[in-house]
Structure formats: C-alpha cells, structure tokens
Amino acid sequence: MKRLSVMLAAAAGLAISAGTAMADTTLKMVEVITSPPRTEFLKKQIAEFEAANPGVKVDLVSLPWGQAFEKFLTMVQAGDTPDVVEMPERWMGLYANNGQLEDLGPYMAKWADAKTLGERAKEFGSTVNNTQYMIPYGYYVNALFWNKKLFKQAGLDGPPATLDEFIADAKKISALPGKYGYCLRGGPGGFNGMHMFMNIADGKGGYFNADGTSTMNDPGSVKGLQMLADMYKDGLAPKDAVSWGFNETVTGFYSGTCAMINQDPDALLGIADKMSADDFAVAPMPVGPTGKSFPTLGYGGWAMFANSQHKDDAWKLMATLLSPKDNLDWAKEVGVIPIHNGADQDAHFKTEQFKGWFEELSDPSKYEMVTPPTHLENLGNFVDQVAIKNFQEVLLGQKTAKDVADEWAAFLTKEQQDWMAKNKK
Amino acid sequence: MTYAVPEIRSAGASRRKRLSYAAVEPWLYLSPAIVLLIVVLVVPLIIGISYSFRKFSAFKSEFVGLGQYHAMLSDAVLGQALVNTLWWTVASLFFQFFLGLGLALLLDKPFIGRKLVQAVVFLPWAVPSFLSGLTWAWLFNPIIGPLPHWLFVLGLRSDPSTSILSDPATAMWGPIIANIWFGIPFFAITLLAALKSIPAELHEAAAIDGASPWQRFSKVTLPFLAPTIVITVMLRTIWIATFADLIFVMTGGGPAGSTNTVPVYVYVSAFKSLDKGYASAVAVLLLALLIVYAIALIGIRRSLVRHV
Numbered sequence: 001m002k003r004l005s006v007m008l009a010a011a012a013g014l015a016i017s018a019g020t021a022m023a024d025t026t027l028k029m030v031e032v033i034t035s036p037p038r039t040e041f042l043k044k045q046i047a048e049f050e051a052a053n054p055g056v057k058v059d060l061v062s063l064p065w066g067q068a069f070e071k072f073l074t075m076v077q078a079g080d081t082p083d084v085v086e087m088p089e090r091w092m093g094l095y096a097n098n099g100q101l102e103d104l105g106p107y108m109a110k111w112a113d114a115k116t117l118g119e120r121a122k123e124f125g126s127t128v129n130n131t132q133y134m135i136p137y138g139y140y141v142n143a144l145f146w147n148k149k150l151f152k153q154a155g156l157d158g159p160p161a162t163l164d165e166f167i168a169d170a171k172k173i174s175a176l177p178g179k180y181g182y183c184l185r186g187g188p189g190g191f192n193g194m195h196m197f198m199n200i201a202d203g204k205g206g207y208f209n210a211d212g213t214s215t216m217n218d219p220g221s222v223k224g225l226q227m228l229a230d231m232y233k234d235g236l237a238p239k240d241a242v243s244w245g246f247n248e249t250v251t252g253f254y255s256g257t258c259a260m261i262n263q264d265p266d267a268l269l270g271i272a273d274k275m276s277a278d279d280f281a282v283a284p285m286p287v288g289p290t291g292k293s294f295p296t297l298g299y300g301g302w303a304m305f306a307n308s309q310h311k312d313d314a315w316k317l318m319a320t321l322l323s324p325k326d327n328l329d330w331a332k333e334v335g336v337i338p339i340h341n342g343a344d345q346d347a348h349f350k351t352e353q354f355k356g357w358f359e360e361l362s363d364p365s366k367y368e369m370v371t372p373p374t375h376l377e378n379l380g381n382f383v384d385q386v387a388i389k390n391f392q393e394v395l396l397g398q399k400t401a402k403d404v405a406d407e408w409a410a411f412l413t414k415e416q417q418d419w420m421a422k423n424k425k
Numbered sequence: 426m427t428y429a430v431p432e433i434r435s436a437g438a439s440r441r442k443r444l445s446y447a448a449v450e451p452w453l454y455l456s457p458a459i460v461l462l463i464v465v466l467v468v469p470l471i472i473g474i475s476y477s478f479r480k481f482s483a484f485k486s487e488f489v490g491l492g493q494y495h496a497m498l499s500d501a502v503l504g505q506a507l508v509n510t511l512w513w514t515v516a517s518l519f520f521q522f523f524l525g526l527g528l529a530l531l532l533d534k535p536f537i538g539r540k541l542v543q544a545v546v547f548l549p550w551a552v553p554s555f556l557s558g559l560t561w562a563w564l565f566n567p568i569i570g571p572l573p574h575w576l577f578v579l580g581l582r583s584d585p586s587t588s589i590l591s592d593p594a595t596a597m598w599g600p601i602i603a604n605i606w607f608g609i610p611f612f613a614i615t616l617l618a619a620l621k622s623i624p625a626e627l628h629e630a631a632a633i634d635g636a637s638p639w640q641r642f643s644k645v646t647l648p649f650l651a652p653t654i655v656i657t658v659m660l661r662t663i664w665i666a667t668f669a670d671l672i673f674v675m676t677g678g679g680p681a682g683s684t685n686t687v688p689v690y691v692y693v694s695a696f697k698s699l700d701k702g703y704a705s706a707v708a709v710l711l712l713a714l715l716i717v718y719a720i721a722l723i724g725i726r727r728s729l730v731r732h733v
Contacts, residue, residue, distance in 0.1 A: 070696030073483060098484050178586065187679065239587040240567050243680045248566070255568050377483070385697045392681040396593060 032068035087303040096128035136301035138336025140264035143356035150259035159283035183261040184237035188245035198224035203290035217409035266335030282356035297369035476705035493706035525612020550610040558674030561603035593683035619653040
C-alpha cells in the first residue's frame with residue numbers, strides 16, 4: 001500500500017511538472033546589431049526578465065550585423081518569424097508595409113513607463129502608416145569627433161563651426177606630415193555622412209520636397225557631394241578612405257591618422273578605450289550657408305511580429321527592456337542616446353564627449369535631425385549598395401557628382417511618389 | 426513508349442522474375458545515392474532555373490519569362506563582373522598551379538625539414554576562408570597592416586599610406602594574392618600524390634639513357650601528371666570562379682565595383698537587391714559557361730589519356 005502511494009505521488013509529481021512545462025512560454029527574440037559584449041549584456045537583461053517572469057523563457061538568436069539583413073529576411077520568408085525582433089530603422093518599411101509587424105499602440109496605451117517616453121520615440125517608431133510598429137531603444141546621432149592634439153599642432157584652437165571652417169581646418173591639418181583632416185567613410189555605411197554633408201551644404205534637411213521630388217540633386221546638395229570628392233582628391237582624407245567602413249574610420253581617428261570623423265555615440269566606446277579623454281572631444285556638426293546643420297539621426301528599436309503566439313509575454317519582454325532603468329543601462333552599454341526624458345541628467349552623459357550630441361539635440365532651431373525615409377521598401381538596397389558604389393565612383397573621379405546626384409534623385413523621387421500614390425487612398 | 430516491358434511480359438514466370446530482379450538489383454544499391462543526388466543537386470538546380478523566369482521583391486514574385494535574361498544583355502555591371510571573374514580566375518589559377526606544382530616537386534624529394542615545410546604548405550587549407558579574408562584585409566590595411574609598407578620598400582607602391590585594396594586599378598590583386606595563398610595546398614597535395622604514383626624505374630631508365638633533368642621532367646613526369654593536371658585545373662577553375670568569400674570579406678566587390686565578380690553580384694542581387702530571379706538568371710549564365718569549359722577540358726583529358 002505504501003509502495004502504491006509512493007508510486008501515485010511520483011506519478012502526480014510527474015504530471016504536475018509536465019503541466020508546468022507545458023505552461024512555459026518560449027519567446028523567440030532576434031538581435032541583429034551584434035557584438036560579443038553587447039550580446040552578453042542583452043543576455044544579462046533577459047536573464048533578469050526571466051527571473052522576474054517565471055514560466056517565460058527567451059530564446060535569443062544573434063545575427064552578425066554584416067549578414068543580418070539577408071539572414072533575417074530569409075528566416076521570415078521561410079516562415080521562421082520571431083516574437084520580438086531588433087528593428088533597425090531602415091528595415092521598418094519592408095516588414096511593416098507587408099503587414100508583418102504588430103501595432104504596438106494599444107500596448108503602449110496601457111504602459112506605465114509611456115509617460116516618461118520622449119516624444120521622438122513615439123514619432124520615430126510610427127513613421128510607417130502612422131502606426132507604432134516599433135519602439136526605439138535609442139538614437140544614433142551624428143556629431144563631430146575632433147582630435148585636440150592634432151588641432152593644436154596645426155595651430156587651431158577649436159573645432160570647426162561652419163562648413164567653410166571644416167574644409168579650412170582639414171587643409172591645415174593635412175599639411176602635417178602623414179596626417180589628414182577628415183576620416184572620410186567611403187565604404188560600407190558611408191551614406192549617412194555623405195548625405196549629411198549634402199544636406200548641410202544645401203541648407204535643407206531631409207530627402208524630399210512636399211511633392212515627393214527628391215532634394216538629392218538640388219544645386220546645394222550636388223555642391224556638398226562635390227566638396228567631399230574635392231577633399232578626397234586634394235588629400236584632406238586618406239586615399240584608403242574610399243573603401244573605409246566603421247572600423248577603419250574609427251581606427252583612423254584613434255590612431256591619430258586623421259583629426260576629424262563624424263560618428264554616432266557607439267563609436268565612443270572604442271575611441272574612449274584607445275584615447276585619453278583629454279585628447280579628444282565631440283562637437284556638433286558644422287553649420288552650412290544658412291547657419292543650420294542637419295545631423296543624421298538613426299535608430300534601432302524593438303518590434304513584435306504580428307503572428308506571434310505569445311503577444312502578451314512578448315510585450316512584457318519589450319516593456320522591460322524599454323523601461324527607464326534597463327534603457328539607461330542599455331544606452332550606456334551600446335552607445336546610444338536613451339529614449340526616456342531626463343536621461344541626459346545621468347552623470348555618464350554629462351561629459352565633454354557627450355556635449356556635442358546633447359547640444360545638437362537641445363537646439364532644434366539650429367540643428368535639424370534628419371531621419372531616413374524608413375517607409376520606403378527599397379531604402380536598404382539603395383543606402384547599402386547603390387549609393388556606396390556611386391559615391392566611390394564620384395570620389396575616384398569615374399562619375400561626376402551631378403550625374404550621380406541626378407541618378408539618386410530619379411530613384412528616390414520614383415520611390416517616394418509611388419509610395420505617396422499608394423498611400424493616398 | 427513500348428520499350429522492354431512487352432518482351433519481359435512475354436517471357437516465362439521464373440525467367441521474368443530473374444530478369445527483373447537482375448535489372449532492379451543495381452538500382453536498389455544505387456537508389457540512396459540517386460535520391461541524395463536528386464535532392465541536393467537536381468531539385469535546387471530546377472528551382473534555381475525556375476526562379477530565373479520570375480521577378481522577385483522581398484515577399485512577392487511574378488512570372489516574366491525571359492525578361493531577366495533580356496535584362497542581362499544591357500547590364501554593364503554584369504559585363505564588368507564577367508571580366509573581373511575571368512581575371513580573378515585566370516590569375517589565381519595560374520599562380521596557384523605553378524607554385525603548387527613547384528612545391529609538389531620539392532616535397533617529392535627528401536630533404537632536411539621536409540615535414541616542417543609540408544606542414545606550413547598545407548596550413549592555409551586548414552584556415553576557414555572567411556578568416557583568411559579578414560586576416561589578409563588587415564594585412565593590407567595601411568594603418569595597422571605591414572604590407573603597404575613592404576610593397577613601398579620593394580618599390581611596388583609609391584605611397585605607403587594607401588592599400589592596393591583602395592585603388593580600382595590594383596584592388597583585385599588583394600583577393601588574388603589571398604586566394605593564391607589559400608589555393609596552393611590543393612595543387613601541392615594532389616600533384617604530390619600523382620608524383621608518388623610514377624614508377625621510379627622510369628626515371629632511373631631515363632637517367633641511364635642520359636636524359637637531362639628537364640628531359641626527365643618533360644618526357645616522363647609531365648606526361649604522367651597530365652591527366653591529373655587537367656582534372657585538378659578543371660575543378661579548381663570551377664571552384665575559383667564561384668568562390669566569393671575572400672572578395673566579399675576583403676573588398677565587398679569595391680571600390681566602385683572593381684572587384685565585383687559574378688558570384689558576388691549574384692549574392693548582392695539576391696540578398697541586397699532582393700531580386701532572386703535576376704540573381705538566378707546570372708547564376709544560370711555562369712553555370713552554362715562553366716559547363717562549356719568543363720566539357721572542353723574533359724575532351725582534352727581524353728585525348729591526353731589516349732596518348733599517355
């Protein structure tokens with residue numbers, strides 16, 4: 001009898017544990033902008049979430065950024081969709097326009113932390129169809145890193161405030177043996193910098209006029225593109241920079257090869273490791289002929305797939321990662337500007353290195369942030385392939401700035417006007 | 426459609442059984458391999474060819490008939506990619522083969538430290554191609570890599586602050602140099618195995634007859650190696666022509682498309698431009714060119730075998 005009761009108890013125990021196992025939820029989460037320390041940090045935040053939410057497990061898939069676009073798209077095409085995905089701004093049009101992302105508006109309406117969420121997070125997460133398809137976890141704002149030592153050696157006492165000063169300073173620094181004024185980024189990811197200088201020289205931010213025609217071939221924009229080509233041709237940037245990506249420009253800066261780069265706060269992590277804080281600072285981008293500047297503002301965020309079977313748990317995970325505490329820690333770790341109001345008061349962000357970014361963010365009359373037209377489906381290919389190849393052709397003198405700007409304008413005008421026609425209904 | 430079946434049916438029952446079993450037995454043994462071949466080779470090939478008649482975007486596709494092939498005719502980027510592929514393949518193959526042959530001849534003879542040389546020669550084969558590409562890219566980097574400085578010292582570059590990878594005129598040499606390093610072991614290993622199979626008596630007889638080293642090589646060694654050379658050159662050509670890892674990692678096809686080869690273009694068309702249809706059409710073109718090349722080389726090998 002005793003044996004029977006033990007067996008019954010064991011069977012009941014097994015049944016209960018099986019029941020618990022069946023009640024467990026496993027959320028699939030994909031991160032696409034990865035580095036080993038960043039992934040470790042995310043895993044730590046996930047572990048805390050799992051501890052606070054028994055029964056919910058998170059299965060994290062980390063894709064290397066270099067192949068993330070095609071790998072993730074292949075996963076989605078094969079029906080292997082995650083519950084939560086890290087969404088770079090330029091992919092949003094592709095997935096949102098195809099009805100694959102969940103509208104986060106209703107979830108945000110019941111979210112306690114929404115009251116401190118900055119307006120920009122709501123604005124940038126809902127650029128497609130005015131629907132909150134993602135919530136940014138931080139901003140990549142471009143500003144100008146400058147090497148104090150090299151400036152001093154060239155007889156300069158501060159960063160350039162205008163585009164003309166930028167070129168003049170680059171000239172003076174490039175006169176130093178083996179040194180260059182500007183770490184141009186001609187290779188992967190070079191579009192941001194190139195487009196930003198086109199906007200600054202044009203005195204007008206963004207990509208389009210109200211009628212959907214592109215501003216890429218405005219005379220001012222062409223002048224900005226030509227300016228970069230001239231700087232390259234005149235030796236104000238290293239010859240090698242024609243194919244430089246993120247790592248090369250950052251290396252070029254901290255090794256003291258060139259005195260200025262335009263970069264986002266994520267570059268600060270590597271640079272601060274290699275350079276003394278006294279030797280460099282970050283200034284706002286120089287202004288153009290109209291006295292205005294147009295720094296690019298990129299962002300990544302978290303989005304939920306509409307076909308998720310565990311939407312409530314997926315939202316819980318997103319809400320945890322986007323809470324003021326987790327977001328502040330995340331911003332410090334990955335090098336982005338945090339999304340909740342008041343985060344700039346944190347001691348971490350009150351250094352000379354962050355001054356440039358917060359100055360840009362705090363003066364909208366002088367600094368107009370330019371975000372990519374994320375609603376366009378073919379933006380990723382244009383930015384990552386077409387524009388880079390053409391930019392290199394301009395730098396190498398194989399095509400003129402005007403011809404390339406005209407090509408870009410024709411492409412973007414068609415994309416935008418098609419989108420406008422489709423969204424009129 | 427009335428081939429062998431009526432005949433078999435008209436025969437006696439036991440004979441029919443024997444005949445059909447005898448006919449079926451080899452196919453039974455072969456069937457796993459045939460199924461495997463169909464699944465991993467024929468099906469993807471058919472899918473690839475069928476894709477080439479469609480136009481794709483990320484989540485949609487439409488039938489366009491020969492439209493993709495027609496678009497290829499006026500695609501200047503493809504024209505440049507074909508020229509780049511030819512250059513990349515011929516230069517890589519030429520140096521891989523002759524350096525591999527030289528090493529095989531060297532390693533065929535006993536000398537002190539042969540084992541060490543053997544290990545060093547075969548090392549590149551053990552390194553993943555992606556890693557090789559990254560390493561070579563850093564070696565060519567003018568800020569942290571040593572090669573720009575040494576190319577300058579040797580008088581091969583006029584400016585040590587630039588990499589050959591950033592100059593459209595020389596960029597292709599970067600991946601080619603990496604590929605030569607990467608591919609030498611293949612020729613060294615296969616040709617060394619072929620050298621070992623040549624009967625020693627033939628060399629001894631030739632030496633007794635007073636043949637010079639060059640005569641022994643050209644009249645004894647080379648004819649024996651010839652069939653192996655043709656097959657290895659054919660295989661390697663196909664592999665190099667379709668090999669994109671090193672180029673992708675080292676230059677990404679740039680600057681300004683100067684290292685864009687057909688496989689890189691296929692990859693970019695399929696996964697960046699999201700047009701799998703066009704990528705498939707370009708891949709079919711490359712496949713057709715390589716089949717023609719392989720058939721020609723197989724013909725050469727047959728005539729060589731007849732003459733050996």
